[in-house]
Amino acid sequence: MEVVKTIAELRVKLEYHRRDGKSIGLVPTMGYFHEGHLSLMRRARGECDVVVVSLYVNPIQFGPKEDFKEYPRDFNKDRKLAEEEGVDFLFAPSDQEMYPNQQLAFVEVAKITEGLCGAHRPGHFKGVATVCAKLFNIVEPNKAYFGQKDAQQALVVKRMVEDLNFNLEIVIYPMVREEDGLAMSSRNTYLPPKEREQALVLYRSLKLAEDLVRRGERSSKLVKDKMRKIIGKESEVQLEYLSICNGKTLEEVDSLEGETLIALAARVGSTRLIDNIVVKGE
Numbered sequence: 001m002e003v004v005k006t007i008a009e010l011r012v013k014l015e016y017h018r019r020d021g022k023s024i025g026l027v028p029t030m031g032y033f034h035e036g037h038l039s040l041m042r043r044a045r046g047e048c049d050v051v052v053v054s055l056y057v058n059p060i061q062f063g064p065k066e067d068f069k070e071y072p073r074d075f076n077k078d079r080k081l082a083e084e085e086g087v088d089f090l091f092a093p094s095d096q097e098m099y100p101n102q103q104l105a106f107v108e109v110a111k112i113t114e115g116l117c118g119a120h121r122p123g124h125f126k127g128v129a130t131v132c133a134k135l136f137n138i139v140e141p142n143k144a145y146f147g148q149k150d151a152q153q154a155l156v157v158k159r160m161v162e163d164l165n166f167n168l169e170i171v172i173y174p175m176v177r178e179e180d181g182l183a184m185s186s187r188n189t190y191l192p193p194k195e196r197e198q199a200l201v202l203y204r205s206l207k208l209a210e211d212l213v214r215r216g217e218r219s220s221k222l223v224k225d226k227m228r229k230i231i232g233k234e235s236e237v238q239l240e241y242l243s244i245c246n247g248k249t250l251e252e253v254d255s256l257e258g259e260t261l262i263a264l265a266a267r268v269g270s271t272r273l274i275d276n277i278v279v280k281g282e
């Protein structure tokens with residue numbers, strides 16, 4: 001595996017493979033790898049000739065009061081893990097490399113960025129869409145891999161690619177969880193033991209919703225009430241939003257008919273976590 005720090009060097013190296021008729025897979029990440037990231041790399045390895053993983057904590061997707069500075073970073077461990085997954089290029093640019101000028105051009109995706117995380121993190125998806133557009137133009141991958149963990153992000157990127165005719169396929173990979181059900185996240189490392197334990201209520205509430213739907217419950221209001229009730233029992237957990245919505249449009253639904261996304265964000269202590277599940281009411 002080669003570590004590449006500049007756009008120019010990466011372009012030269014990838015052009016060589018592209019001319020050889022090789023397919024290129026890109027896994028965009030902010031590093032501090034866990035099994036969620038590694039599963040995306042594995043999938044890319046299985047489907048593409050050349051695998052590029054980008055490791056970049058993108059400043060423009062963080063709000064002024066968010067955790068950009070504290071975001072966990074461990075370059076040497078990440079390098080080792082990516083290498084073990086058979087990644088060909090680890091692209092780890094500096095801020096100066098990614099944003100040498102004051103950035104004046106941005107990509108904005110309307111409507112599906114208004115609710116859920118978009119309502120609580122102004123500018124977040126503008127930052128995500130913009131850095132993904134830059135990465136897609138730098139790498140020119142045939143496929144790019146995203147996790148269902150960040151369901152709204154995956155949808156936003158997919159829509160940007162469709163609406164702006166980027167020439168690549170977006171692959172969305174299922175959520176990877178810890179053995180006890182907690183959604184894997186680089187931010188889990190912020191949680192002290194008591195909060196780590198209480199954070200499990202998020203998954204429990206989603207499983208409860210799934211169970212209610214399986215047993216025939218269709219009222220979003222009732223399902224939300226029951227979820228709120230069990231989440232409310234944990235002193236360290238403050239729900240930020242709870243959405244029951246159409247998984248494609250992210251519009252809230254009153255009734256859980258067909259395939260529905262149940263997504264939430266919560267503060268556990270001072271750590272913001274997100275989680276979701278797709279349920280089928282048929």
Ligand code: AMP
Pocket residue numbers: 028029030031035036037040145146147148149150173174175176177183184185186
């Ligand atoms: P991040 O480094 O957090 O920006 O994540 C990089 C990619 O990994 C994104 O596409 C995420 O959706 C994906 N990802 C993060 N956590 C998980 C997880 N627990 N399961 C599946 N994919 C994940």
